[in-house]
Amino acid sequence: MRRLTIWSIPIDREICAGDNLGDLLGATGELADGDVVCVSQKAVSKAEGRxxxxxxxxxxxxxxxxxxxxxxxxxxxxxxxxxxxxxxxxxxxxxxxxxxxxxxxxxxxxPEDPDRSARRIRDRLRFAWNLHVGVIVTDTFGRAWREGVTDVAIGVAGVRAILDLRGTADWTGATLRVTEVCIADEIAAAANLVATKAAGTPFSVVRGIDPAWLAESSARAIVRDSARDLFR
Amino acid sequence: MRRLTIWSIPIDREICAGDNLGDLLGATGELADGDVVCVSQKAVSKAEGRxxxxxxxxxxxxxxxxxxxxxxxxxxxxxxxxxxxxxxxxxxxxxxxxxxxxxxxxxxxxPEDPDRSARRIRDRLRFAWNLHVGVIVTDTFGRAWREGVTDVAIGVAGVRAILDLRGTADWTGATLRVTEVCIADEIAAAANLVATKAAGTPFSVVRGIDPAWLAESSARAIVRDSARDLFR
CATH class of the missing domain: 3.90.1660.10 (CofE-like domain)
Incomplete structure (x- = not known):
């Protein structure tokens, strides 16, 4: 049975323009291959001078x-x-x-291109730290119809944005028809449960993700085309 | 630093009308005080004969x-x-x-009243099994503007639906203004990451939630009043 562990990595100073988030993460010594790292949009934007x-x-x-x-x-x-x-x-x-x-x-x-931001962090961790992880840039969005905000994925690298279960069987043997799960948003939401607004916690780690979910992807897959959108 | 652990509890048969989900959960021996249990809507509805x-x-x-x-x-x-x-x-x-x-x-x-369903499971675990846990009834919903479905909370007992951070300070000392976080939805989303559609996993456990989040609540707090809703 799969078991996820989630924790945040505090950084004891503000992120500044020019900071290399991949190096900051690598230096914490908290990551292992197969982890997914969630990085807050604010940290990314500050590092990128946005x-x-x-x-x-x-x-x-x-x-x-x-x-x-x-x-x-x-x-x-x-x-x-x-x-x-x-x-x-x-x-x-x-x-x-x-x-x-x-x-x-x-x-x-x-960030101008949050997928690119995620990719840079992932590539830095891979080539400078020999760590193979997925990276999600997260931000806090409101929703239609529901009170309260939740964290969602705005940039993705090395982890699937959407898991397509169409055509697979559920446990009764019936074929699932419309089940495309936005696991990137679910991971972002999970990571927010360990973030502490009162402290600087730009990074959260999710360990135990199904290795099959670690694949090339893009947060563009989450953006519903406005022609297909019933509420835009 | 807070650390969450999340896993699912498989049940090797279908849930039937009249099943007592609190007893099924208590008998697994997997719960401890302070846990939040997520129960799939389908299990609740079947147990309730819906x-x-x-x-x-x-x-x-x-x-x-x-x-x-x-x-x-x-x-x-x-x-x-x-x-x-x-x-x-x-x-x-x-x-x-x-x-x-x-x-x-x-x-x-x-379920007719998913808050009541959650409350019944929580009360059964409390009075018959001496376990003090939060309970969230989850379902899989689509969203406006974003592809893919995610799990959300439709019933809540013993865990806050919304965490109101308004008026508290962020780590720079600035006052947070509009930060009401729907932690019940974030917990539901996190729990879905360990659910296996191909197996019967009606229950997931989230361990390590801030004890201050375990308080009386209701999923009605998540339902945005249509008069306040910009998309209805």
Missing amino acids: VIQSDPEHLDEAFEAALAAETRRVLRVRGTTRIVETHHGFVCANAGIDRSNAPAHALVLL | VIQSDPEHLDEAFEAALAAETRRVLRVRGTTRIVETHHGFVCANAGIDRSNAPAHALVLL
């Missing part, structure tokens, strides 16, 4: 400009919250731009 | 009648899929009525 500094009196203005630049289209507006589709195709509040938890008077944008 | 038998030639008819009875309103229709709001307030495909994985020529409906 931060806009602003003087306090121009922060709102800077936010509006950044939001417009990051948005492909606006789905809904309520109060100060805009539910938008980003250029990546993610539907989320305020294009994922973060003002809390950020350096003072700064905006943290989503 | 199954409609039909002869094969009338199954479609029976399905349409059941769907109409379980539905409060229809949100979208595409092909044979109806996205509806159930009487509980859940938004899901076909009111959560299942035809796969079910006994031949039968429909499995959602």
